[in-house]
Amino acid sequence: MRQLRATVRLQLHAGFTFDDACGQVDYYAALGVSHLYLSPFLASRAGSMHGYDGVDPTRVDPELGGEAGLARLVEALRARDMGILADIVPNHLAVGAENAWWQDVLARGRASDFASCFDIDWEQPGADGRLLLPFLGDRYVRVLENGELTLDWDARHGAFFIGYHEHRFPLDPAHAAALLTAAGGDARPGGIPSDERESDDSRVAAVIARHDPGTGEGRARLHGLLERQAYRLAYWRTANDALNWRRFFDITELVGVRVEDESVFDLSHAYLLSLVERGWIDGLRIDHIDGLADPRGYALRLRSRLQAIAERRRELDGGRDGANRRPIYVEKILGDGERLHTDWEVDGATGYEFLDLVSGIQHDPAGREPLARLWREISGRPDDFAAEVQAARREMLHGALTAEFERCVQSIDALASIDPATREFSAATIRRVLGALAVGYPVYRSYAGRNGRPDADAGDFNHAMDVARSLLTAADAAWLPLLDDWFGGRAADAFDEPERQLRLTATTRFQQLTSPLAAKAVEDTAGYRSAVLLSRNDVGCEGAHFAYAPARLHEANRERLATFPRAMLTTATHDHKRGEDVRARLAAISELSDVLVPKMQAWATDQRLYDSRETPSGGDRLMMLQLLLTAWPLALTSGMVPDAELEDCDRQGLNAFADRLVAWQQKAMREAKLASHWLAPDEAYEQAGEDAIRCALSGDELTRELAEAAALLDLPGAINGLAQTVLRLCSPGVPDLYQGTEFWDQSLVDPDNRRPVDMAARREALDEAEAPTSAWRHWRDGAVKQAVIQRLLTLRREHPELFHEGEYLPLHAVGACAEHVIAFARRTPTLTLVVAVPRLSMALSGASDDQQLRWGDTSLMLDALGLEGAGEGWLTSTPVETPTVIRLHEHLSAFPCGAWVWTSGTQLR
Numbered sequence: 001m002r003q004l005r006a007t008v009r010l011q012l013h014a015g016f017t018f019d020d021a022c023g024q025v026d027y028y029a030a031l032g033v034s035h036l037y038l039s040p041f042l043a044s045r046a047g048s049m050h051g052y053d054g055v056d057p058t059r060v061d062p063e064l065g066g067e068a069g070l071a072r073l074v075e076a077l078r079a080r081d082m083g084i085l086a087d088i089v090p091n092h093l094a095v096g097a098e099n100a101w102w103q104d105v106l107a108r109g110r111a112s113d114f115a116s117c118f119d120i121d122w123e124q125p126g127a128d129g130r131l132l133l134p135f136l137g138d139r140y141v142r143v144l145e146n147g148e149l150t151l152d153w154d155a156r157h158g159a160f161f162i163g164y165h166e167h168r169f170p171l172d173p174a175h176a177a178a179l180l181t182a183a184g185g186d187a188r189p190g191g192i193p194s195d196e197r198e199s200d201d202s203r204v205a206a207v208i209a210r211h212d213p214g215t216g217e218g219r220a221r222l223h224g225l226l227e228r229q230a231y232r233l234a235y236w237r238t239a240n241d242a243l244n245w246r247r248f249f250d251i252t253e254l255v256g257v258r259v260e261d262e263s264v265f266d267l268s269h270a271y272l273l274s275l276v277e278r279g280w281i282d283g284l285r286i287d288h289i290d291g292l293a294d295p296r297g298y299a300l301r302l303r304s305r306l307q308a309i310a311e312r313r314r315e316l317d318g319g320r321d322g323a324n325r326r327p328i329y330v331e332k333i334l335g336d337g338e339r340l341h342t343d344w345e346v347d348g349a350t351g352y353e354f355l356d357l358v359s360g361i362q363h364d365p366a367g368r369e370p371l372a373r374l375w376r377e378i379s380g381r382p383d384d385f386a387a388e389v390q391a392a393r394r395e396m397l398h399g400a401l402t403a404e405f406e407r408c409v410q411s412i413d414a415l416a417s418i419d420p421a422t423r424e425f426s427a428a429t430i431r432r433v434l435g436a437l438a439v440g441y442p443v444y445r446s447y448a449g450r451n452g453r454p455d456a457d458a459g460d461f462n463h464a465m466d467v468a469r470s471l472l473t474a475a476d477a478a479w480l481p482l483l484d485d486w487f488g489g490r491a492a493d494a495f496d497e498p499e500r501q502l503r504l505t506a507t508t509r510f511q512q513l514t515s516p517l518a519a520k521a522v523e524d525t526a527g528y529r530s531a532v533l534l535s536r537n538d539v540g541c542e543g544a545h546f547a548y549a550p551a552r553l554h555e556a557n558r559e560r561l562a563t564f565p566r567a568m569l570t571t572a573t574h575d576h577k578r579g580e581d582v583r584a585r586l587a588a589i590s591e592l593s594d595v596l597v598p599k600m601q602a603w604a605t606d607q608r609l610y611d612s613r614e615t616p617s618g619g620d621r622l623m624m625l626q627l628l629l630t631a632w633p634l635a636l637t638s639g640m641v642p643d644a645e646l647e648d649c650d651r652q653g654l655n656a657f658a659d660r661l662v663a664w665q666q667k668a669m670r671e672a673k674l675a676s677h678w679l680a681p682d683e684a685y686e687q688a689g690e691d692a693i694r695c696a697l698s699g700d701e702l703t704r705e706l707a708e709a710a711a712l713l714d715l716p717g718a719i720n721g722l723a724q725t726v727l728r729l730c731s732p733g734v735p736d737l738y739q740g741t742e743f744w745d746q747s748l749v750d751p752d753n754r755r756p757v758d759m760a761a762r763r764e765a766l767d768e769a770e771a772p773t774s775a776w777r778h779w780r781d782g783a784v785k786q787a788v789i790q791r792l793l794t795l796r797r798e799h800p801e802l803f804h805e806g807e808y809l810p811l812h813a814v815g816a817c818a819e820h821v822i823a824f825a826r827r828t829p830t831l832t833l834v835v836a837v838p839r840l841s842m843a844l845s846g847a848s849d850d851q852q853l854r855w856g857d858t859s860l861m862l863d864a865l866g867l868e869g870a871g872e873g874w875l876t877s878t879p880v881e882t883p884t885v886i887r888l889h890e891h892l893s894a895f896p897c898g899a900w901v902w903t904s905g906t907q908l909r
Contacts, residue, residue, distance in 0.1 A: 001282045001324050002083040004566065005034040005796050005803075006729075008737040011574055011754050012039050012061075013049045018069035022076045027763050029080040031786075032793025035282060036077065037085040037736060039574065041070065042272065045094050049754065050574070051087070052287065053094035053254065056101075058271045074280045083282035085327075088272060090259045090298065091291040092248040093118075097168040102255065106131065107170040109230025117264050119246035119256035119293075121407060127244040131231040134239035134252060135167055144219055149233070151211040151222060153204050160207070162226065164233075175228055179207045237679075243403040248291065249516045250400040260293040265301060276326065277309045283327040285350060285568075290332060290444045290515040293508045296344050297449070302328060303345040329568050333518070335443030336542045340564065341456055348560070348567025351736055352540025355571050357556055358724045359535055359583055360548030361822065364840050367590030368532065368546040370597045375532045378604045379619035385543035388530040390467075392521035393439040395673070401517055408509040409434060415486060415502040425479055433472060433479045438510070440467025444518045445511040448488025450504065461487070527577065528672035531623045535586035538577045547590070550822045550839065553727070554810040557824070561732035561808050569728045572738035572745055576753060578627070579745035580738075584724060585630035585717030591842040592712055599709055600625050608702050609695050615688045617675060624665060624689065628696060630717070631746050632710035633657055634780045651699060658697040662690045664748040715851065716841050718744070718779055719896045723822075723837035725785060726875075726897045729792040730826065730835045732808055742789050743782030762786065772875050773895045776851065791874050792899065795833075799901075802831045809865070811836075813888075815858030820844055821888065823860050832867060832902040834880075836860055836892060853896055855888035862886065871900035 008028055010021055021036060028036065040051030043061045051061070060067045077083055095102050101114040109115070109131070110122060122129055136143045143149055143164070152163040160176045162169040171179075183206040211225065212218035226233065234242070239252040246256030259265045275281050284302070289295045306326050327347040332340060334353045340346075372383035382388070397405045409430050416425040441464040446457040453461060465484060469477045487510055492503040527537040537543050560567055572580040589596055603609065604621045616624075636653045666686050669676040676682040697703055721744065728735045738745070740757035743765075747753035765775075765783040772791060775784035796803050806826035811834065813821045820843055823836040838844060844853040867883035873891075880886050880900050892898050 001279070001326060002034060002081055003324055003800060004083075004085070004283060004327055004734050005800055006032060006735045006737070006793050007035045007037040007085055007568070008033045008739065009037045009574060010039065010739050011049075012041055012051060012064050014047065014063040016756075017063070018065040018073040022073050024759060025073075025076045025080055025082065027759065027766065029082060030766055031742065031790050032797055033082070033737065034797075035083045035085045036073075037285065038087060040087050040089050040287070042088075043098075045096070045098055049751070052089055054089055054092075055094050055096070055099040057093070057268045070275075070280065084280065085283040085285055085329075086272070086275075086281045087285045087287060089287045090257065090265075090268065091288045092254040092256050095253055095255050103168075103170050106133075106229070106231050107172055109172070116261055117257055117267065119258050121244045124244035124407065125410065126242060128232070130229070132234055132238070132242055132244050133169070133231045134234045134236045134243065136164065136233055136235050139235045140233055143233075144213060144223060147213040149213060149222060149226075151208050151225070153208065162233075169229075169231065169233070171225070172229060175225065179225075180204075183207045183210070240400055240402050241406075244407075246404070246407075246512065248288070249520060256291070258293070259298055262301070265298070269302070269305070273305055273309065276306065277313070279313070281326075283329070283347075285329045285331065286346075287331050289330040291512065293512065294449060295330070296341065296447055299328060299330065299344040299346050327566060333444055333540050335460070335518075336545070338443045338460065339456060339559075340567075341447060341454065342563055348564035348733070350573070351568040351570035351733070352573075353556070354569045354728070354731070354733070355538065355573075355576075355580075356541045357548065357553050358571055358727055359538070359541055359587065360545060361550050361553050361839060362584065362587040362720050362724070363533070363536070363547035364587075364590040364593075365547040367593040370593040371590065372532045374597050374601055375530075375619075375622060378601065378622050379531075379617065381530065381619055383530070383532050385526060385530045385532075385537075388526040389521055389543075390439055392525035392529070393517055394435070396517055396520045396525070397435050397438060400520055401513070404509075404513050404516065405431075405435070405438070408506070408513045411502070411506040411509045412483075412486070415499070415506050418499060418502065422482060425482065429476060429479060432476050433468070433483060434510075436468035436471040436476075437464050437480065437483055438514055438517055439471065440464040441514045441518070442467075445515045446488060448507050448511065450491065450493045452491035453488030457488075523577075524671050525673060528623075528668045529619065529674065531619065531626065533586055533589060534578060534623060534626050535583040538583060539573070539575050551810075553731075553822065554808075554824065557731050558808050565732055565804065567733045568736045569731055569733040570736040570738070571724050571728055572741045572753075573736075574738065574750065574754065576738075576747075577749045579631075579747035579753060580724060580741060581717060581721040581745045582627070582630045582747070584720035585713045585746075586626060587720055588713045588716035588842070589626070589630070591716060591840055595712065596629070596709060599705075603706075606702070609692045610688070611691070612688065615675075615685055616669075616692065620665070620669060620672075620675070620689055621692070623668060624661070624693060624696075627664065627748065628661065628693070628706060629710045630713060631657075631661070631748060632707065632713075633746060634714065634744060634782075636707075654697045654699055654703065658694050660748060660752055661693045661697075664752060665689050665693065667749060714780075715845065715849065718784075719838055719841045719853075721745075722785060722788060722897050723839070725788055726792065726835060726837050726899065727822070729789065729796070730803075730824075730833065730899065732803075732826075735793075735796075737789070742786040744785060766790065771877070772897075773877060776895050779851070788875060788897065795874055795899070795901070799831055802826055802828055802833055806831070806833070812861050813858055814861060815888075816856045817844060817854075817858040817888075821858065821860065821892075825862075825865055827865065830904045832865055832871075834860070834862065834865075834871060834886070834898075834900045834902075836886065836888070836898045838892065838896050841896065851894075853888075853893050855892060858888045860886040860888060865902075867902045868904075869902065871902045874899040874901060 041061055041064050042054055043056035043059050044051045045053045045055055060070050093099055101117055104114050105112045148164060150163045152161055154161055160171045180203055183203045211222045213222055248254035292298050329348055329350050330346050332349045340349050375383050412430050413427050416422040443460050446461055447454055465480055468480055486503055487507050492500050523539055536546060603625055669686055670678045675685045696706055765786055770787055772784055772787040775787045806828045809825040811823035811825055820839050821836055822839050826833040863884050871880035873879055875897055876891060876895050878891060
């Protein structure tokens with residue numbers, strides 16, 4: 001397999017297939033990428049734009065080109081010594097007619113060969129031993145009376161089904177046979193033979209006529225038929241209250257898969273692993289591993305399968321393959337202070353924690369208080385992000401995740417009832433105590449199993465216990481030690497059945513509750529309610545921490561090198577809420593709070609924008625202003641020249657920008673669940689927000705004011721963008737790029753961040769092979785960012801050992817601006833790389849359009865490195881002649897970032 005040096009994430013769909021990806025291989029090879037990191041490509045729903053709604057893990061999606069298309073891509077990559085990192089989704093599949101496993105469970109119930117595949121609680125009270133299907137647009141009786149449910153015939157498969165708009169609900173084959181018998185037909189279990197399956201068959205027509213919902217008798221028969229099925233159709237609004245199967249978060253169209261069962265694991269992974277065995281896939285990225293019942297067990301089982309494949313391949317090719325272990329990466333949000341467990345046999349997380357680190361060090365802590373004060377005054381909401389999260393968690397438990405919460409309550413109730421000492425722990429009390437513990441859980445989940453709770457999780461569980469005590473009465477809090485014990489305080493394997501299994505079930509359900517609870521409360525709710533600065537609300541970020549000291553980055557880099565040296569590093573993903581360079585510009589607001597806070601305060605109540613004093617809310621106004629200033633397209637010149645005529649291109653650009661902001665704002669308002677909601681949109685409220693955006697970008701004097709303010713962020717935002725790029729490419733780990741972000745990334749939340757990429761412009765810029773210092777002169781077009789990426793990826797390709805094994809040494813600066821540089825060295829016995837980037841660059845700048853940085857007497861001290869000779873510049877042309885010091889005014893004035901290499905004995909180039 002090919003060694004993983006750097007990845008680029010590509011989003012596959014019917015409009016961007018394997019063959020389209022083939023067309024980009026040469027470009028990414030020239031850029032220096034080693035692997036295409038592909039979105040899920042096993043069969044998903046027709047028209048899927050992302051692949052996370054898989055329907056069949058035993059084949060490649062035909063819309064992407066099928067296995068033949070994947071083979072062509074593999075061949076193209078092999079020709080450039082590149083490979084594939086595949087994104088896989090073990091946690092869930094999409095329900096519906098395209099999922100044959102799901103349809104078989106609907107038809108045969110518990111007797112289905114696939115019943116064990118899905119996380120279904122057939123014994124849940126109130127479910128009557130049937131699968132609840134909440135997919136009706138109204139109450140069941142109304143839908144039935146309206147004739148929307150019909151008995152239909154599938155001539156291709158010779159089977160009856162219940163039709164409801166786009167849905168197809170199969171019938172138990174035994175019932176279908178009985179229907180044919182009643183109509184005078186053949187009662188053979190398989191229904192009508194293939195040579196007799198005519199759509200106008202009189203027996204089929206007779207059966208359908210007898211179940212015509214247009215007549216009272218027909219409706220009664222149809223209802224009776226439905227009552228005998230393994231499922232029960234219901235109004236979609238009942239899902240959050242009564243669902244008896246695990247889903248992905250609160251998405252009822254995605255059903256949880258029981259990969260903790262080895263037979264289910266093998267069934268769902270056999271085809272994928274066959275692709276690995278063929279050498280088509282070099283590594284795996286595991287989507288949402290925290291959703292699984294046993295993340296550690298899953299990771300270890302997957303590793304054992306990969307090791308077995310490696311051993312077989314070594315035997316076949318005489319040891320040439322298998323020298324490099326195939327990496328496994330887990331998508332995992334690591335909370336504040338949380339560490340990825342080191343006993344999972346994975347190679348690291350996908351890099352959200354690195355995104356948080358880089359964002360945090362680029363924020364000026366002095367900017368927090370004026371921005372927080374502005375937020376409190378205009379929004380009327382607290383600036384305490386943790387309080388917003390706690391409130392959102394409570395709402396989720398009694399709203400979107402009620403079904404998941406109640407399943408956990410039932411599992412605890414069953415455990416409590418087996419012992420006289422605990423049977424007075426009533427269901428009502430369990431709800432209060434469990435709810436408080438879940439609300440207080442500070443990270444996604446614990447990882448307790450048969451052997452109890454890992455020591456690494458003790459701190460987080462104790463924190464949750466402390467929060468729960470503060471929320472409960474003394475009488476209720478007295479039950480908390482019991483939950484501590486049941487949820488892994490003591491090993492389940494120390495107990496006999498049935499207590500052992502009841503403990504495991506309760507623990508698993510608690511852990512599978514806190515994971516979606518964290519995601520829904522933090523990412524999808526609090527992140528849209530609290531916005532002191534939106535850059536600190538992104539996926540993986542710690543919203544309660546406005547800024548970090550550089551020492552935190554150094555500490556994390558050293559720890560990663562020691563524990564997960566090949567972990568992925570990212571600053572942009574398919575899930576980010578704001579593009580990496582929007583976040584970089586947002587961070588710059590923290591440096592310009594004295595200038596921008598008064599302006600935003602005035603615009604938040606500007607009658608040119610709003611028809612009402614109350615609508616939209618102050619919080620929504622401030623969020624809109626933050627993104628308007630920071631997502632402002634760099635190519636859009638309108639308003640920068642006072643009294644200039646608005647050109648057609650500017651007008652078109654303003655309108656396009658407005659359309660993007662409107663789409664973002666509608667999603668933000670609904671995710672916040674305050675004035676509007678996905679389940680109950682307030683169109684009038686949303687229209688008020690849209691009107692404000694379109695007024696702001698109408699091209700008048702107000703637009704010019706906003707454009708002038710946005711321009712203040714241009715250079716500091718660009719410098720931050722280059723700095724985060726250099727840090728990602730040089731820190732310990734494997735850097736990951738997101739499609740298109742080698743130019744400035746001013747995207748918003750999906751689907752905006754999944755728009756088509758202008759590859760022609762990127763190819764043209766790469767072909768120019770311009771040096772970073774030269775491209776910096778026309779930095780607005782983004783080519784400078786690409787030039788930096790290409791230069792540093794070339795260095796990684798030529799000297800992989802420097803980045804895979806090189807030690808990490810923070811470097812010390814002296815002088816007036818010492819606090820404004822972040823520097824470190826990577827070192828092997830023969831090579832030393834020194835990296836330096838600016839931080840809080842406004843303190844180094846003159847006029848807003850001055851690209852020169854003023855470092856004064858600030859120097860980077862290199863004495864501890866013991867270097868000899870000159871250091872060769874990889875981003876700038878001037879070598880460092882003195883191996884003991886780098887005077888920043890000589891090396892980082894004309895270009896903001898630097899990387900220099902010292903080598904022993906041989907020339908680098």
